[in-house]
Amino acid sequence: MKKIIAILAGVMLASMASADDDPQQAIPARLKVMFERPHKPLDIAPVVVHADWAIAGWRQDGRGGRALMKKTHHGWSIYLCSGDS
Numbered sequence: 001m002k003k004i005i006a007i008l009a010g011v012m013l014a015s016m017a018s019a020d021d022d023p024q025q026a027i028p029a030r031l032k033v034m035f036e037r038p039h040k041p042l043d044i045a046p047v048v049v050h051a052d053w054a055i056a057g058w059r060q061d062g063r064g065g066r067a068l069m070k071k072t073h074h075g076w077s078i079y080l081c082s083g084d085s
Helices: 002-021 023-035
Strands: 044-048 053-059 063-074 074-083
Touching: 023 044, 023 053, 023 063, 023 074
Parallel strands: none
Antiparallel strands: 044 053, 053 063, 063 074
């Protein structure tokens, strides 16, 4: 019984870690925490990832652009954020 509980706990922890590590979920979540406002929702798409770098398209309140991001030991950080031009 203890083995089964240990295996189930390991599977649950692994699934939680993989969800946090998925850049398709982590990057939009990070950007929304930083920039989304109650009356100005933030739409993030597409998210293109290569190794520890990513480019995320964003739209908010009639504007849009791209964010260049890098994964560090603290998670995803913005290195450059620009408008559409």
